[in-house]
Amino acid sequence: TFVPFVAHWDLPASDPSMLVSYRSWRPARLLSAFSSTTQLSHGPTMSALSALRRGLYGRGGRLVMKRSVCSGRICAAEVREAGGSTQDETKASNRDDKKGQNSKSNQNNKNSKKVQDTSNSSIAEIRASRIAKAEALLAQGQSAYAYKFDRTHSAKDLQEKYVGLGNGEEEDGVSVKVAGRVMMRRVMGKLAFAKLTDHSGSIQLYLDKKILEEFDHPESFKNFKSLVDAGDIVGVAGHLRRTDKGELSVVVKKLDVLTKAILPLPDKYHGLTDVESRYRKRYLDMIVTPGVADTLKARSLTVSTIRRELENMDFTEVETPVLESSAGGADARPFVTYHNTLERDFTLRIATELHLKRLVVGGLERVFEIGRIFRNEGISARHNPEFTSIELYQAYADYNDMMDLTERLVRTASERVTGGLRVDYQGTELDFESGFRRASMVDLVKEALHLDMMPFIGSGDLDGARAAALEALAGVSEREVVADPRVVQRKVNEAPTVGHLLNELFEEVVEATLIQPTFVMDHPVEISPLAKPSRKHAGLVERFELFVAGRELANSFSELTDPVDQRARLEAQVANHTRKADDPEQDYDIKVDEDFLMAVETGMPPTGGMGMGIDRLVMLLTDSPSIRDVIAFPLMK
Secondary structure, rough: EEEEEEOOOOOOOOHHOOEEEOOOOOOOOOOHHHHHOOOOOOOOOOOHHHHHHHHHHHHHHHHEEEEEEOOEEEEEEEEEOOOOOHHHHHHHHHHHHOOOOOOOHHHHHHHHHHHOOOOOOOOOHHHHHHHHHHHHHOOOOOOOEOOOOOOOOHHHHHHOOOOOOOOOEEEEEEEEEEEEEEEEEEEEEEEEEEEOOOOOOOEEEEEHHHHHHHHHHHHHHHHHHOOOOOOOOOEEEEEOOOOOOOEEEEEEEEEEEEEEEEEEOOOOOOOOOOOHHHHOOHHHHHOOOOOHHHHHHHHHHHHHHHHHHHHHOEEOOOOOOEOOOOOOOOOOOOOOEEEOOOOOOEEEEEOOOHHHHHHHHOOEEEEEEEEEOOOOOOOOOOOOOOEEEEEEEOOOOOHHHHHHHHHHHHHHHHHHHHOEEEEEOOEEEEEOOOEEEEEEHHHHHHHOOOOOOOHHHHHOOHHHHHHHHHHHOOOOHHHHOOOOOOHHHHHHOOOOOOHHHHHHHHHHHHHOOOOOEEEEEEEHHHHHOOOOOOOOOOOEEEEEEEEEEEEEEEEEEEEEEOOHHHHHHHHHHHHHHHHHHOHHOOOOOOOOOOOHHHHHHHHOOOEEEEEHHHHHHHHHHHHHOOHHHHOOOOOOO
C-alpha cells in the first residue's frame, strides 16, 4: 500500500507531524506501519527532490517511491515500505537516479554519494563522511583549511550600504568578498542558495552554475553541491543583487571552502534545547541560538564603558593578587589551593577590597579594579562561584558621593548598551532615567511591617526586638509577605543581635519588592565591619546597597579609617565566626589581616568605596534571566 510522503527542504521531516499529503498539503501522520522509517528524512542540506531520491531509495531502499510531484521547495510522492527488491522497484530506482546524473560529472556524483550526509546517520558516520569531503577537496588541489581570506565587507556592512537597492536590481559593477559560516543551503538544479552568517549578521549567497562557468570557476558550483555542508566556513567573491522577493544576495563568482566542519551543527529548527548543553558547549550555542553572541558583546561594551567613564574621572585601574594568605574583605567561604614550592595553602580572593585600600593609603586617591572574584558557595540564577566585580575607592569622599557615582555609572552603561535609560527586564520596565530612590533599611522595614526597629537598635534590646518582630509578622497577611512566614520567624528567633534581626527582616520581607533602582542606606553595624559609624544614628553605619529588580547590584561604604575601631570590629567578626564553627556553612577559617590593619594605622584618608557586580548589571541590560547567560563559560557540575 502506497501512502503520501513529503520532503521539504526547511521542515524537519523526521517529525511525523510535519509530513503532509501531496494532494491537500495539510498535516497528516504516517501510517503506523511506517513509524520505523520516519527517520529517513532529507536534512537541511538537500533539495526536496534529492531528499526523496536519497531518502527513499538510498541506504538499503527501505522506502520505494511510486510517483512524485514538486511545488517550489516541497516535493511529495506516494511511497511504500520496500519488502525486498522487485524488478519494478529496481527499475524505478534506476530510472530516478539517472535523472539526477550529468554525463560530465557522473564520476563526481558517485563519489559525492559516498560522502553525503544523511539525517539518520550516526555522528561517527557523518564525521567520516565529512572527512572524506575534506580529502576530496585536497585531491582537487584545494585546502579544506585555508590560511586566510581577505574580506572587503561584513554581512552587516552590505545590508546597510545597499539598503536602497530595489527588488530585482543588481550592482554588478562593484565586487565584494565576504566570508562566514554556511547555516542553510539548498540546491535547485543549476541554482543554489545559502545563508552565510558572520560576526555581524547574515546575507544570502546566490550561486548560478552558468555565471560560475563564465568566470572560469565551474568547480565552485560542483563543490558547493557535493562537498559543502551546513556548518562549513566559506569565502566568496561576487557582486550584489536583490532578489525579486527582496533578499539581498551575493551573486557568487568564486567560492572557496575555508574550513570544512567535520561535525554537524545542532538541528536548525530546535537549536540546543538542553540548557546544560548550551552552557557546556557555548561555541555551538553562539552559532545556533540567536542573541547569545550579542549578549557577550554587550558584556564587553558594559565593561569598557565603565572603565572609560572612570578613567575620564581620573581613576587609576590596578590589579591586585588573586592568591592570598587568608581571605578578607567579605564574609564568604573561600576556595583553598596549595602552592608546591612555598609548601603552604593559599586562598583565592573573595574580594579586592583590602588590597585596594592599601593603595589608597599609599597615595592612589582614585583607584579601581575590574576582576574575577571566587567564592566557594552555591550556584543559582544569580550566583556563580566565580564572577566579575568592579571595586573602586575615592579619597576624600563618602557614601553620598558613591551614590552619585554609582548612579552615573549605571546610567552611562545603560545608554551605551541599550541606547536608552528605560530598560525592559523580564517583562518589567526599569527606570534608570529618574533619580534612584534613597531610603534607610529601617524605614523600608517599617513600611513593610509597620514596625520601627530604631528604638531597639539604640538600646540593643534583642528580646524586645524579637518579640516585636514576631508580633508584626503575625499581624500581616501572607500575601503581604514575599517570603515564607515560617522561615522568617525561624531566622528572627536565631538572630544573634538586633542588627542581624533587622537585616533578616529586610532580606526576607523587603528585598524582593525593590524592583525600581533603590539605594538601601544605613545598615546595622554588626553586618558592616568595614564602614564608618552613622553620623545620625547609633548602631548604624554609612553603608548602602543598590537594589534593582529585587536583587543587590552594588554595595558601598563610607570606609572605616579609625584603626582602633577597625581592629575591634574585625576581631569581633572572627569571634562571631568561631562561635559558628559547628555550622556546616561556616566550617572555614577566617583571620584578622594584621598587615591591612598596619596599613590603616599608617593613616588612611577619608574614603568612599563601592563594589558592583558586572554580571548582574549585564543581566539587567540584556534581559537575561540567569547569570549563566552572561558568562561565556559558567561553572557547571
